[in-house]
Each structure stands twice: as C-alpha cells, then as structure tokens.
Amino acid sequence: MPTSKEMTDLMDSQRALAVDFQNAAVARTEAVEGKTLLVTGGASGFGETFVTTFAKNPGCAAIIADFDKAKGEELETSLREAGLQVKFIQVDVTNWESVTSLMWQALI
Numbered sequence: 871m872p873t874s875k876e877m878t879d880l881m882d883s884q885r886a887l888a889v890d891f892q893n894a895a896v897a898r899t900e901a902v903e904g905k906t907l908l909v910t911g912g913a914s915g916f917g918e919t920f921v922t923t924f925a926k927n928p929g930c931a932a933i934i935a936d937f938d939k940a941k942g943e944e945l946e947t948s949l950r951e952a953g954l955q956v957k958f959i960q961v962d963v964t965n966w967e968s969v970t971s972l973m974w975q976a977l978i
C-alpha cells in the first residue's frame with residue numbers, strides 16, 4: 871500500500887505529464903496546418919476516424935481513398951456538409967495502375 875506522500879508524488883508526476891501532453895497536442899495541431907492527409911481504406915473503420923480527426927484541424931484536408939465507392943461518397947458528402955475539406959477517390963490498393971491513378975488525382 872503506497873503512503874500518502876507517495877500517492878501525492880505520483881499524482882503530481884501524472885499532472886505534469888498531462889500538461890506536457892496538452893502542449894504536445896497544440897504543437898501537433900500547428901505542425902499539420904495546411905497539410906493534406908491521404909488515407910487508404912479511408913471510408914470506414916480506422917481510416918474513417920483518421921480522415922475525420924485530421925480534417926477537423928484548422929486548414930487541413932483529407933483524401934478518402936477507398937475501394938468502396940458508395941461508402942466513400944457518403945462519407946465525403948456528410949463531412950463536406952459539416953464544413954470539412956475532403957475528397958473521395960476510388961482506389962484498389964492491390965492494383966498498381968489504380969494506386970498510380972490515385973496519386974495523380976490526389977495531386978490535382
């Protein structure tokens with residue numbers, strides 16, 4: 871069982887970590903400003919979360935690159951209606967020509 875002093879020290883160290891984490895989060899937000907993130911598998915699951923979280927940063931955009939056209943376009947529409955800068959591009963990541971085409975379209 872930790873002593874009261876040990877508990878206080880532990881709480882202080884956790885509080886310091888939390889403050890550093892907040893500062894780091896602000897620094898990270900500034901670091902991504904003006905950037906565009908291309909997310910393969912971006913129409914659902916983890917990819918959808920990456921797209922949405924990133925595009926919410928000021929001045930940021932995200933490309934939803936996914937095989938599933940219906941889901942990709944649905945997500946594109948809903949995020950645009952929420953004021954976010956997103957674009958859906960269909961891709962099959964197992965196909966070289968499709969990935970090359972994605973890269974060209976993403977540059978435009």
Ligand SMILES: NC(=O)c1ccc[n+]([C@@H]2O[C@H](COP(=O)([O-])OP(=O)(O)OC[C@H]3O[C@@H](n4cnc5c(N)ncnc54)[C@H](O)[C@@H]3O)[C@@H](O)[C@H]2O)c1
Nearest residue numbers: 910911912913914915916917935936937938961962963964
């Ligand atoms: N390591 C872990 O602990 C862990 C845990 C969960 C999921 N995963 C893996 O992470 C990945 C994503 O998981 P999820 O839950 O977000 O899955 P998900 O099925 O929700 O999303 C995957 C997305 O990829 C798209 N996709 C599938 N094949 C594609 C292709 N050929 N080209 C382009 N897009 C394609 C799908 O249309 C879908 O939108 C999966 O491979 C999953 O197995 C790993």
